[in-house]
Amino acid sequence: RPWRCVDSAPGRRGQSRALLTDISSLGPNWPGSAMKLVCYFTNWSQYRAEAARFLPRNVNPHLCTHLVYAFAGMNSHQLSTTEWNDEEHYEEFNGLKKTRSTWDSAWHTVGSVHVCLVSGCLTLSSSAMQPLSLRPDLKMRQVGTLIKDREAPLGAPAQEATAGWRQIKPALLLHPQDSAVQLWLQKGTPANKLVLGMPTYGRSFTLASSSDTGVGAPATGPGAPGPFTKEAGLLAFYEVCSWKGAAEHRIQDQRVPYAYKGDQWVGFDDVESFKAKVSYLKQKGLGGAMVWALDMDDFSGSFCNQGQYPLIKTLQLELGLPHMPLGPQEPEVTTPAQPSEPESGPSPGQDTFCQGKADGLYPNPQDRSSYYSCAGGRQFQQSCPNSLVFSSSCKCCTWN
Numbered sequence: 466r467p468w469r470c471v472d473s474a475p476g477r478r479g480q481s482r483a484l485l486t487d488i489s490s491l492g493p494n495w496p497g498s499a500m501k502l503v504c505y506f507t508n509w510s511q512y513r514a515e516a517a518r519f520l521p522r523n524v525n526p527h528l529c530t531h532l533v534y535a536f537a538g539m540n541s542h543q544l545s546t547t548e549w550n551d552e553e554h555y556e557e558f559n560g561l562k563k564t565r566s567t568w569d570s571a572w573h574t575v576g577s578v579h580v581c582l583v584s585g586c587l588t589l590s591s592s593a594m595q596p597l598s599l600r601p602d603l604k605m606r607q608v609g610t611l612i613k614d615r616e617a618p619l620g621a622p623a624q625e626a627t628a629g630w631r632q633i634k635p636a637l638l639l640h641p642q643d644s645a646v647q648l649w650l651q652k653g654t655p656a657n658k659l660v661l662g663m664p665t666y667g668r669s670f671t672l673a674s675s676s677d678t679g680v681g682a683p684a685t686g687p688g689a690p691g692p693f694t695k696e697a698g699l700l701a702f703y704e705v706c707s708w709k710g711a712a713e714h715r716i717q718d719q720r721v722p723y724a725y726k727g728d729q730w731v732g733f734d735d736v737e738s739f740k741a742k743v744s745y746l747k748q749k750g751l752g753g754a755m756v757w758a759l760d761m762d763d764f765s766g767s768f769c770n771q772g773q774y775p776l777i778k779t780l781q782l783e784l785g786l787p788h789m790p791l792g793p794q795e796p797e798v799t800t801p802a803q804p805s806e807p808e809s810g811p812s813p814g815q816d817t818f819c820q821g822k823a824d825g826l827y828p829n830p831q832d833r834s835s836y837y838s839c840a841g842g843r844q845f846q847q848s849c850p851n852s853l854v855f856s857s858s859c860k861c862c863t864w865n
Contacts (some may be wrong), residue, residue: 475666475757476698478811499570501660501753501785504529504777506558508536508548509761512824516767517693517703519760521558528777529756530786534558540850549838549845642742647748656750663742663754665762665776667733675728680716688729694761701761703768704777705733736779741782754780819844826860833865 510519524532538545546552601808642661649659669688672678679815687698694701700708711726723732734742748755756777758769766773781788817825819839829835829846836855838845849855849862856863 475664475761499657499752501531502529502777502780502784502785502786503531503533503660503753503755505533505535505756505758507758507760508534508551508554510758511548511550511554512693513693513760515693516765517701517760519764521554521561523764523765524558524561524759525774526561526564527788528752528759528774528781532558532561533756538850545850572781643691643745646751650749657752659749659751660753660755661742661746661751663739663756663776664734665702665756665758665782666694667702667705667731669698669700669729669731672725672728672730678712678725678730680723682730684730688731700731702733702735703761704762705731706735706763706769706771734776734842736775739776740783743780753784756780826855828855828857836862 506521506524507519513519518833526532536547537551538547548554609700626851646659646661650656670684671686671688673683673685677683688700690697691700691704693704705711705724708724708726708731709726711729713722714739715722721731721732721738722735725731728856743754759774759777762776763769763771764774766775769775772778778788818837820842822839824839824840827837827839829837833854835846835848838847854863854865855861
């Protein structure tokens with residue numbers, strides 16, 4: 466079976482390509498609907514500040530048919546962690562199955578531009594396939610032995626047609642997602658094996674001139690980082706909807722919005738464009754939708770005045786999936802809870818490296834094959850896989 470390289474995960478620059486193969490988390494059909502709604506959880510959203518911080522306990526188990534934990538790594542043909550608290554978080558994440566028995570959870574793996582790894586879960590399943598069910602007490606080294614090649618559906622993205630670091634603002638194809646879907650169908654892919662990828666984020670650009678703001682206007686590079694996601698060229702939906710003073714317009718033929726203010730421009734999706742895309746995937750007989758990512762929708766309902774998860778909730782309703790009222794979002798604590806120490810990390814207070822530094826990844830000045838993960842002023846040392854070194858430019862392990 467051929468392998469496929471796809472673009473990077475938004476919000477995680479430096480892991481710019483991942484090699485995917487047909488491995489999926491398989492489960493029974495959601496009662497009353499053949500459609501699937503596959504939602505990604507990102508393990509770095511824990512480092513965002515205040516109301517944007519997202520943890521496994523923030524995942525609503527009644528929203529999606531499939532949940533995917535991103536990302537795991539791979540070391541010596543075994544799945545490995547990429548964050549210091551992944552084992553704890555994945556056990557909590559997988560434990561959500563106790564409250565909803567009709568979806569499956571899985572790891573999704575990613576590598577840097579130089580390292581190609583397999584994916585854990587892409588999309589929906591054939592009902593004839595057996596599920597890959599992970600016990601809550603399963604450790605990472607045990608999970609790695611479960612990966613096997615099997616028939617699986619494919620994901621067709623309706624996002625990531627371009628990005629800010631390519632220094633262009635897209636006029637693009639009239640309907641870029643249609644071109645991608647048509648190509649898969651023309652090559653013989655069954656329509657019900659395809660799910661359409663949809664973003665809960667926008668791609669932003671810095672305009673060459675604040676007076677030229679239309680689609681196709683020249684841009685000098687990615688847009689300014691958002692106040693919470695803090696990545697150039699990307700804004701979460703909750704950052705876009707709360708962008709005060711921005712002018713918003715809609716591209717009528719594509720049925721998608723864009724907004725601008727000064728020299729900043731962002732193209733994004735909203736409730737109306739999500740409805741249009743669901744109408745399209747139904748017309749094509751596709752198997753459902755995939756969302757990147759849970760943490761970039763207005764999950765708390767505190768930014769957009771549209772309730773919790775306005776975008777993903779729209780997909781759930783338009784796909785005809787059973788739904789339950791979303792309860793009040795658990796209040797978030799701005800200071801990270803005191804974590805259990807990873808085996809490779811120093812004891813609290815043993816080093817002052819992370820004191821005064823923002824949460825994130827930093828090079829180890831004494832050892833290029835390792836790096837520090839700072840969280841709440843605490844230092845945790847991590848090691849790169851064999852033959853790789855940590856790169857400050859991409860915040861990832863790469864070839865020397």
